[in-house]
Amino acid sequence: MNKTRFNPYTLGLIDFTKEHRKQPTKAENLFWWIVRNRKMLWYKFKREHTIWNFILDFYCSELLLWIEVDWWYHDEFQYYDDGRTKRLYDNYEIKIVRFTNDEIENNTEWVTLYLEDIIKDREKEIWL
Secondary structure (H helix, E strand, C coil), X not given: CCCCCCCCECCCHHHHHHHHXXXXXXXXXHXXXXXXXXXXXXXXXXXXXXXXXXXXXXXXXXXXXXXXXXXXXXXXXXXXXXXXXXXXXXXXXXXXXXXXXXXXXXXXXXXXXXXXXXXXXXXXXXXX
């Protein structure tokens, strides 16, 4: 597996992502409290991380793991999301995990346990 941790980004998106971090959805805010400050098995997650022209909701570069918090508008852009997912996996082997707002807001314990399992599996994929 390619273990490169640096990913290219579009400089113009940096200011946009900084502003977007100031206005998280309720689900994004809850998820951030689950993973911030290395609370999730000591891995560092970033919010609104840019790779190429894409903005990832949450990203752990150590695991090449992207967490997407989906809400209503993503249904309309399924083709875009699928293309973005394929491009990032094909080029960097970045794995995506999607949670719905409802899962995060109403089943936080399950999200936390499921994410721990995903991280443990991802550790095996990355480091073996």
